[in-house]
Amino acid sequence: MNDSAVMWSRALTELTLSFHIVYATIGVGIPLMIMIAQWVGLKNNDEHYLLLARRWARGFVITVAIGVVTGTAIGLQLSLLWPNFMELAGQVIALPLFMETFAFFVEAIFLGLYLYTWDRFKNPKRHLLLLVPVAIGASMSAVFITIVNAFMNAPQGFDLVDGELVNIQPVLAMLNPAMPTKVAHVLVTSYMTAAFLLASIAAYRMLRGSKHVYHKKALHLLLKLGLVFSLAALIVGDFSGKYLAEYQPEKLAAAEWHFETKEDASLMLFGVLDGEEVKYAIKVPYALSVLAHNNPFAEVKGLDQFPEDEQPPLYIHYLFDIMVLIGTLLIVVAAIYVLGKWRGWKFISSKSFKRIVVAGGPLSLIAVEAGWWFAEVGRQPWILRGYMKTAEGATTSGQVDTMLILFAGLYIVLAIGSIVALIRMFRNNPIEREIEEHQQVEGCEEQ
């Protein structure tokens, strides 16, 4: 076994995926936001919402480009870095991988059609219809690729007899127990992230002095959507906890530093680990039992039930905390906004509240990263839980470290390039100017 190849393969996969999921999450969430904005605009005959859709779509193109190229990279890297794993996975889980390419195909085709046919139809509803397959394709790609990941956490649909795979059932492999919660969590958090990211841009423009009603409408729409999706994320997150307790108790136990199996288990918030001793943590009595089994007195399995070489690293507790903390904070921010609008609180129009909303966008991306690291590191040392250790799946090539440097350089270029392109696109063409130009054009046509 080539130990350094295993380590570098993990590092390169982590780097590519961490970079890809920023753009992939945006890619899943934003088409839905564009569709909603355009629909509201058409329904209320409100030019501002149509412009929202148009401007979001313009920026979306750049993030899609990065999502496409990094997605192609990770797609090939799976085989390049984990050839043994992919050989086995190809026999059991190729179906959703294959279906993902079709979802991606449909999305790519209709995105092109949507982008280049603005104002081309007499009936604008037909143009809106083009966005439906884009949004569905984006979400379905996420569904299928998450099914593959769920399979790695809860493999089923085959039997291993003397090292041979027999009795393979591709559909059963897709419908594994981890699938429902994973897919639902990925979808709602993508929508949630997109809503908070776009809200963060609107709040930023208002902070920088733009008084245009356009930004107010955007913020209002997005924070309402953000509230809905973040509440949904909370509910699905609770189901995910119950899934873990049932099927992957070692992940939950490592995340909660729950060393001994016991009843009435309490939930651990924050804290630091000193050997096996937990310091400075806030303990919420019974909460872990409630999270795991919906019963404050239920028994929760601890790490003592697992051999040491099958326990995930304990630092995943911090990742879990970051994810949950940010999720909760965003629910509170969106809820305060919606309540404040309804009750007429002045606070929500203040600069300090807007600053919090601005922070919400980057924070939601941090939560996405932390959540994925938690999910992925939490199934170590397995690449295929219960069947194949990560070290057995990796390539034997000696050049992975060089490739890591090359790809790191590439991602730096892509990150800087995409940010510069986005800033240039919108700074050179602020909404005030676009609305003005738009009215002039309409004025010409009337004459």
Next chain:
Amino acid sequence: MSLEILGISVLWLFLFGYVIVASIDFGAGFFNAYSVLIGKDHILANVIKRYLSPVWEITNVFLVFFFVGIVGFFPQTAYYYGTILLVPVSISLILIAIRGSYYAFESYSEKGGHIGYTLMYGITGLFIPASLSIVLTISEGGFVEIVNEEPHLQIAKLFTSPLTWSIVLLSIVAVLYISAVFLTWYGKRARDEHASNLMRKYALGWSLPLIISVIGTMVELKGHVPEHYENMLNLWWLFAISGVLFFITLILLFNKRNYGIAVFLMVAQFGFAFFGYGISHYPYLLYPYLSVYDSFTNETMAIALVIAFIGGLVLLIPSLYLVMKWFVFDRDYACGKHNHHV
């Protein structure tokens, strides 16, 4: 037809789709950069941009489809090719990423492109086919060694082999030729006589190097893998049809007639050659370690994949039809009468 043959045929067909659409894309990038260098960019820029903008993502999906499909139908390819291809494919990936992203940064920005990006865009377009064609060379065998039951790529041997370089040269010349023929037609369609005439010159100009590099590659192949060369001779009629189509295409271009038919014949020409090459390589995916039969997936998965594939086609064909109808074949769009970009 057995499932193995069906699987590899479908994948080969998609790879062919990628070769054609990607060649148009890569070649266009190169011609665009070249025309900037010699100061003729005003002639070509519009035609190239209008065709390429809506379709560049679709091009990429053809490639993704191929490599996901081959791991699905032939999982052992993941083990063999995955292990040996780390370096060459990573380089292709980085080039594809640079190209795809600069595409978006440049073509959707307000100002005209930066010359540095344009040149880089053009050059990567030639390096990508070169780096991808390495895979074809490796599949011929002789460059992979099994040490301790693990495959290893002999990089030095690969890069000093004349076969490698003749295939690289062939891929680059073919890219330029395919792209030039297509853009001759598209330029005409866009009622852009200047662009069309310029591309016609390029197409005719690249036809001779194409013949030379085809012959060169055949000679190298004969020396390197005589078995494969023999198989190709047995299929001589496929290559003969390909050659005849090539000459009819040239005659049409030369006489400035029926560019639409010329494009069709050009695609058919490469189709015959591509499938002739593929069939003569049969049954090996990686000579002599990996054949279509011993690497095939289990039957249940194969049937599931075929069903998914048919379902996928039902979605794809109408969508691709819309792209063709609204962009490639829409005269008003090609002429640039309307600008409906978001």
